[in-house]
Amino acid sequence: MAGDAPLLDVRDLSVSFRSGGRDVPIIENVSFAVCEREILGIVGESGSGKSVTAMAIMRLIDDPGVTLRGSVRFRGQELTTLPQKAFRTIRGREIAMIFQDPMTAFTPVYTVGWQIDEAIRVHERLSKAEARARTVRLLGDMGVPDPERTANRYPHQLSGGLRQRAMIAMALSCNPALLIADEPTTALDVTVQAQILDLLRNLRTDYGSAVMLITHDMGVVAETCDHVMVLYSGRVAERGPAAAIFSQPAHPYTAALLDSIPPLTGPRPTRLPSIAGAPPAPLERPPGCAFAPRCHYAHAACDILPPLVRCAEQEVACVLPGEGKALPPRMTERVEA
Amino acid sequence: MLKSLLQRLGQTVFVLFGISVMVFLVFFATPGADPTARIAGKNASPATIAKVRQEYGFDRPLPVQYATMMKKLFITQDLTSYANRGEKVVPEIIKAAPVTLSLATGGAVIWVVVSILMGTVAAAFRGTWVDRTLMAIGLVGVSIPVFWLGQVANLITQARYHDTWLFSWVPPLGYVPFSESPVGWFKALLISWCTLSVLFIGVYARVLRSDLVTVSGEDFMRTARAKGLSPSRVLLVHGLRTSMITFVSLFGMDFAQLIGGGALLTEVVFGLQGVGRLTYQALSSLDLPFIMASVMYSAVFVVLANALVDVVYLFLDPRVRDGR
Numbered sequence: 001m002a003g004d005a006p007l008l009d010v011r012d013l014s015v016s017f018r019s020g021g022r023d024v025p026i027i028e029n030v031s032f033a034v035c036e037r038e039i040l041g042i043v044g045e046s047g048s049g050k051s052v053t054a055m056a057i058m059r060l061i062d063d064p065g066v067t068l069r070g071s072v073r074f075r076g077q078e079l080t081t082l083p084q085k086a087f088r089t090i091r092g093r094e095i096a097m098i099f100q101d102p103m104t105a106f107t108p109v110y111t112v113g114w115q116i117d118e119a120i121r122v123h124e125r126l127s128k129a130e131a132r133a134r135t136v137r138l139l140g141d142m143g144v145p146d147p148e149r150t151a152n153r154y155p156h157q158l159s160g161g162l163r164q165r166a167m168i169a170m171a172l173s174c175n176p177a178l179l180i181a182d183e184p185t186t187a188l189d190v191t192v193q194a195q196i197l198d199l200l201r202n203l204r205t206d207y208g209s210a211v212m213l214i215t216h217d218m219g220v221v222a223e224t225c226d227h228v229m230v231l232y233s234g235r236v237a238e239r240g241p242a243a244a245i246f247s248q249p250a251h252p253y254t255a256a257l258l259d260s261i262p263p264l265t266g267p268r269p270t271r272l273p274s275i276a277g278a279p280p281a282p283l284e285r286p287p288g289c290a291f292a293p294r295c296h297y298a299h300a301a302c303d304i305l306p307p308l309v310r311c312a313e314q315e316v317a318c319v320l321p322g323e324g325k326a327l328p329p330r331m332t333e334r335v336e337a
Numbered sequence: 338m339l340k341s342l343l344q345r346l347g348q349t350v351f352v353l354f355g356i357s358v359m360v361f362l363v364f365f366a367t368p369g370a371d372p373t374a375r376i377a378g379k380n381a382s383p384a385t386i387a388k389v390r391q392e393y394g395f396d397r398p399l400p401v402q403y404a405t406m407m408k409k410l411f412i413t414q415d416l417t418s419y420a421n422r423g424e425k426v427v428p429e430i431i432k433a434a435p436v437t438l439s440l441a442t443g444g445a446v447i448w449v450v451v452s453i454l455m456g457t458v459a460a461a462f463r464g465t466w467v468d469r470t471l472m473a474i475g476l477v478g479v480s481i482p483v484f485w486l487g488q489v490a491n492l493i494t495q496a497r498y499h500d501t502w503l504f505s506w507v508p509p510l511g512y513v514p515f516s517e518s519p520v521g522w523f524k525a526l527l528i529s530w531c532t533l534s535v536l537f538i539g540v541y542a543r544v545l546r547s548d549l550v551t552v553s554g555e556d557f558m559r560t561a562r563a564k565g566l567s568p569s570r571v572l573l574v575h576g577l578r579t580s581m582i583t584f585v586s587l588f589g590m591d592f593a594q595l596i597g598g599g600a601l602l603t604e605v606v607f608g609l610q611g612v613g614r615l616t617y618q619a620l621s622s623l624d625l626p627f628i629m630a631s632v633m634y635s636a637v638f639v640v641l642a643n644a645l646v647d648v649v650y651l652f653l654d655p656r657v658r659d660g661r
């Protein structure tokens with residue numbers, strides 16, 4: 001395959017749930033790609049559809065009222081039409097996933113090591129002892145102290161940070177090409193959070209895995225990702241290389257998100273600027289730009305859904321660049337001040 | 338683990354002591370009522386009354402009375418029923434215990450196996466006609482009164498169709514000790530086991546199903562699916578195993594309750610001289626030593642059965658093991 005063909009290619013993915021007799025669109029026409037060894041950050045406020053996107057790619061939504069449209073190609077193979085049985089050889093082996101809350105993500109009645117062994121043995125013909133040896137090695141790689149003993153402990157006996165490390169070890173157990181991490185650090189305290197992010201950042205060199213990092217924290221993206229996709233109310237607001245987006249956001253929503261990153265150095269402001277209002281509920285989403293009710297620049301042209309257009313290095317769903325009124329570059333000094 | 342076990346043992350002993358004191362106080366230290374006369378029975382001669390008073394030490398302080406009573410109940414086991422011409426009551430209860438234990442255990446095996454099957458299959462096919470049919474059957478099971486079901490079962494197996502090949506093996510009502518003939522024991526109890534288990538199958542299958550459905554929304558089930566496990570493995574190894582924790586705690590209460598005499602109706606319908614029936618007889622004859630003994634022993638059975646289930650629970654749930 002061509003070297004730069006994306007590992008994961010998502011085109012026009014839409015997910016809707018049936019509720020109260022009508023289809024509620026949760027995400028609409030989301031497209032993005034993840035290349036080998038790349039870290040893509042998916043950012044958005046709570047409810048913007050980040051988890052639904054991830055679950056849809058993994059086909060883990062088992063709600064009977066769900067409708068999935070669009071295409072998800074993994075190494076050129078279409079996943080949306082793959083039979084569940086065939087999909088199981090991809091899940092956990094080619095694409096692995098870790099979740100937000102490490103407290104509840106392990107089955108409480110089995111030891112952590114047992115659960116990692118299980119993940120290995122479902123995909124590879126290994127003896128129990130061989131699987132356990134790999135489990136211990138993985139736990140060690142993830143910086144778990146005394147991995148042999150830790151493997152024999154139950155989830156409730158481990159701290160949140162250790163559990164998330166064990167979770168990542170489990171996700172990496174079959175050397176997946178893509179790791180989907182759904183808010184892996186949200187439930188952890190700040191120092192542990194930095195360690196886990198470090199771990200994720202090193203995966204591409206240590207394991208050759210690409211990472212799809214879901215978060216609502218632009219600060220996390222800044223520290224970790226190569227590319228960024230900003231979701232707003234189930235639609236792509238902006239996507240492109242992280243560096244470009246951080247230096248010159250093209251969507252007012254991205255700009256507002258960036259303004260709300262707490263500075264890494266210097267005195268912390270007592271109150272961070274936050275975006276007034278809340279994103280619209282899926283059913284109340286306006287036909288035009290969903291951000292319009294909260295946007296300072298909203299005007300008549302925004303009543304028609306703006307398509308994704310190229311603007312500098314990124315693509316943005318906003319009418320401003322087309323009108324020649326692109327947002328000014330960000331004054332990064334303000335963050336550092 | 339060992340610590341938790343010992344802790345549980347200590348608790349059991351303490352609870353047993355507490356219950357015995359309470360039962361004793363209720364029967365023998367109720368102000369204004371002289372237990373002597375009640376033990377001796379109606380129209381007892383003064384000689385009998387004097388004998389009873391001396392035997393139980395009713396002229397001595399309460400702790401001594403308590404000790405005497407416990408000794409007569411559990412050590413010498415010579416508590417005597419005066420109302421019933423000097424019959425020893427404790428051996429009577431000891432004889433009834435295996436009957437009830439057999440009845441409850443056999444019934445429990447059936448109801449546990451069948452309800453796990455029903456609940457799991459219903460959860461696996463949730464929302465389909467399989468689910469609805471199984472749950473409807475469960476609901477019917479819950480609604481049938483045990484004594485009616487027992488009577489119908491008797492009518493069919495003992496009378497109406499007894500001479501057909503299907504039920505000719507059914508022995509007459511009553512109990513056959515296991516030590517005498519294991520096969521006879523099994524045959525004698527099978528119909529009563531099935532009858533007893535119907536209600537519980539209904540309850541347990543429904544509880545397990547809803548538990549499995551709840552559990553399937555848990556994060557760890559999603560993790561299990563994300564690992565690439567098959568749906569059946571996710572359901573059985575992760576879902577069912579976790580749901581067993583609730584299942585067993587429910588089971589503990591019901592089983593203990595049956596052992597302590599809760600199977601009265603089944604025992605009566607099938608002519609089994611078990612603990613429930615004995616307690617009922619004691620209560621209706623107003624025979625104080627008899628009541629005292631059956632209440633005490635029932636309590637002991639309940640507490641022991643509960644302790645046993647708790648130990649199983651300890652094995653099932655690592656969180657409890659750590660005393661969390």
Ligand SMILES: Nc1ncnc2c1ncn2[C@@H]1O[C@H](COP(=O)(O)OP(=O)(O)OP(=O)(O)O)[C@@H](O)[C@H]1O
Nearest residue numbers: 017026044045046047048049050051052053063216
């Ligand atoms: N099974 C479902 N049925 C109906 N609606 C759902 C279902 N799952 C999610 N939703 C809706 O989809 C929307 C997006 O949810 P999602 O979990 O993807 O948000 P998110 O971006 O991950 O937010 P968070 O940061 O809180 O995790 C929410 O409005 C939610 O109510």
Ligand code: SF4
Nearest residue numbers: 289292295302318319
């Ligand atoms: S399209 Fe209009 S409302 Fe939407 S972000 Fe751009 S300027 Fe604001």
Ligand SMILES: [Mg+2]
Nearest residue numbers: 050051052182
């Ligand atoms: Mg989420």
